[in-house]
Amino acid sequence: MTDAFVPPHRLPAWQVLQTHRERLGAQRVGNLFSEDPARFDALSRRACGLLADFSRQRLDPAALAALLDLAAQARLAEGIAALFGGKPVNYTEGRAALHMALRGTCPPPAADADTFARTNERMRAFATALRDGRITGCTGWTIRRVVNLGIGGSDLGPRMVAEALAGPAGRNPVSVRFAANLDPQELDEALADAEPAETLFIVASKSFTTAETLANAEAARAWLRAALGESADIGAHFAAVTNATAAALAFGIAAERLLPMPEWVGGRYSVWSAIGLPLLVALGEARFDALLAGARAMDEHFRTAPFADNLPVLMGLVGLWNTDFLDQETLAVLPYAHGLRSFPAWLQQLEMESNGKRTLRDGSTTAVMTSPVVWGGAGTVGQHAFHQLLYQGTRAVPLDFIVIADGNDPRRQALADNALAQAAALTHGRSLDEAEAALRARGASEEDVRRLAPHLAIPGNQASTTLLLPMLEPFALGALMALYEHKVFVQGWIWGIDSFDQYGVELGKEMARRLAGAAPAGSDASTLGLQQAIAALRGPAQP
Numbered sequence: 001m002t003d004a005f006v007p008p009h010r011l012p013a014w015q016v017l018q019t020h021r022e023r024l025g026a027q028r029v030g031n032l033f034s035e036d037p038a039r040f041d042a043l044s045r046r047a048c049g050l051l052a053d054f055s056r057q058r059l060d061p062a063a064l065a066a067l068l069d070l071a072a073q074a075r076l077a078e079g080i081a082a083l084f085g086g087k088p089v090n091y092t093e094g095r096a097a098l099h100m101a102l103r104g105t106c107p108p109p110a111a112d113a114d115t116f117a118r119t120n121e122r123m124r125a126f127a128t129a130l131r132d133g134r135i136t137g138c139t140g141w142t143i144r145r146v147v148n149l150g151i152g153g154s155d156l157g158p159r160m161v162a163e164a165l166a167g168p169a170g171r172n173p174v175s176v177r178f179a180a181n182l183d184p185q186e187l188d189e190a191l192a193d194a195e196p197a198e199t200l201f202i203v204a205s206k207s208f209t210t211a212e213t214l215a216n217a218e219a220a221r222a223w224l225r226a227a228l229g230e231s232a233d234i235g236a237h238f239a240a241v242t243n244a245t246a247a248a249l250a251f252g253i254a255a256e257r258l259l260p261m262p263e264w265v266g267g268r269y270s271v272w273s274a275i276g277l278p279l280l281v282a283l284g285e286a287r288f289d290a291l292l293a294g295a296r297a298m299d300e301h302f303r304t305a306p307f308a309d310n311l312p313v314l315m316g317l318v319g320l321w322n323t324d325f326l327d328q329e330t331l332a333v334l335p336y337a338h339g340l341r342s343f344p345a346w347l348q349q350l351e352m353e354s355n356g357k358r359t360l361r362d363g364s365t366t367a368v369m370t371s372p373v374v375w376g377g378a379g380t381v382g383q384h385a386f387h388q389l390l391y392q393g394t395r396a397v398p399l400d401f402i403v404i405a406d407g408n409d410p411r412r413q414a415l416a417d418n419a420l421a422q423a424a425a426l427t428h429g430r431s432l433d434e435a436e437a438a439l440r441a442r443g444a445s446e447e448d449v450r451r452l453a454p455h456l457a458i459p460g461n462q463a464s465t466t467l468l469l470p471m472l473e474p475f476a477l478g479a480l481m482a483l484y485e486h487k488v489f490v491q492g493w494i495w496g497i498d499s500f501d502q503y504g505v506e507l508g509k510e511m512a513r514r515l516a517g518a519a520p521a522g523s524d525a526s527t528l529g530l531q532q533a534i535a536a537l538r539g540p541a542q543p
């Protein structure tokens with residue numbers, strides 16, 4: 001897949017986009033609305049029940065047309081065909097990236113088809129049996145708590161979806177918890193009030209080598225043994241999802257409780273695989289299937305819709321415009337739903353682990369910027385914390401508002417109202433004249449008007465996309481997640497990077513292994529100094 005690759009900045013559309021940047025870069029987003037009152041119609045699109053409004057971006061139809069030219073010149077259609085056709089789009093590892101097969105959009109590789117179908121059946125039967133109270137621990141007591149032990153992609157997706165869709169604890173027959181961190185506090189919290197005889201752990205790790213997950217699995221084993229006795233059959237309290245089945249068997253997972261996950265599913269794309277087992281337990285089959293159906297609908301849309309109406313393509317191009325032409329370094333994602341409070345964390349891994357790279361398909365170094373720093377938090381909570389910087393700080397920060405239309409509860413209606421109000425206020429800001437008028441209306445003296453107005457003036461001028469979902473329900477969330485997955489692919493393809501490997505984080509893992517115990521020879525002064533300081537603070541080792 002290296003033949004005919006042209007870095008994006010050498011494509012003719014890139015030069016055209018530079019001229020649009022000169023025209024639009026210093027333009028106030030608010031003025032674009034006065035120039036074209038029908039912007040919303042021109043720059044919003046609907047698909048799979050979602051609406052995406054790009055009219056608050058520093059863009060106009062001419063710049064958008066040039067971005068679409070860029071996609072065509074980068075041969076994005078070939079990329080999409082390669083992705084869905086199971087070609088090795090993860091070219092550094094020589095693998096396909098077929099997470100779409102997990103939701104039934106395209107077939108899995110023929111060699112894996114049987115295993116895949118069997119795993120699917122087994123995970124569904126196991127989850128249903130757990131929900132029906134038919135799975136017991138070694139003492140014969142029914143399993144009532146499931147704790148997922150995983151990190152990164154083996155945690156963030158299932159955790160985020162469970163928070164969004166599982167409903168209040170107590171409504172489900174089995175309580176599902178998550179523990180990712182090496183810090184014992186998280187597992188302790190997941191086990192608070194848990195009865196060992198009623199608890200089952202899912203060890204979720206594609207590689208089955210991840211230090212945090214294995215440490216938590218060992219801690220779980222020790223917790224069970226301490227409560228149930230050294231000779232207890234604690235295998236009844238474990239299941240595992242992994243690509244490294246031999247390692248899981250060696251850990252002591254029973255073969256019938258082992259769910260294989262295929263190599264062609266990347267960790268951050270794995271929520272749809274058996275890594276979604278905790279979700280099947282928390283949501284039940286029908287709601288899990290609706291999640292898959294939403295993602296499948298977005299897959300079909302991405303695969304077939306013309307680029308000018310294609311939500312993932314447009315999201316990818318808008319992000320690329322902000323990053324590479326408007327020099328914006330971050331992307332803040334602001335879901336206006338408590339259920340989506342972990343969406344930014346899920347998205348951080350998806351975007352930054354996929355596209356936080358600099359080496360291109362042909363081995364050269366990128367000449368343009370790649371993934372932005374993704375951050376964010378749930379609205380309206382963020383309004384009372386970091387929005388101040390968005391209003392009056394010195395940085396341009398592109399924003400993705402995620403808004404739920406759901407009008408069943410007045411407070412939910414107020415949430416959507418708040419999101420729309422924030423998007424508008426951050427677009428238009430408040431001029432000095434308006435600030436002065438507001439102060440005068442409050443009866444301020446002329447001296448106070450002069451003194452305070454500059455502090456009340458708000459540049460705003462932040463560009464944003466608003467994604468509108470009808471309800472926070474499985475189909476819509478599945479479509480939203482697949483929208484971002486494919487947006488990441490679009491950007492990675494155009495930038496010319498492999499969105500599906502993660503060699504960068506591997507170095508950190510290796511360093512942590514080498515540092516365990518004592519700093520190896522050649523460690524720098526900071527590592528040595530801090531290790532000594534930590535040893536001094538800990539005092540002598542306890543016998």
Ligand SMILES: O=P(O)(O)OC[C@H]1O[C@](O)(CO)[C@@H](O)[C@@H]1O
Nearest residue numbers: 152153154205206207210267505
């Ligand atoms: O599922 P595993 O193999 O334990 O990996 C967990 C996470 O660690 C990473 O490899 C990064 O270190 C992620 O890509 C992955 O999602």
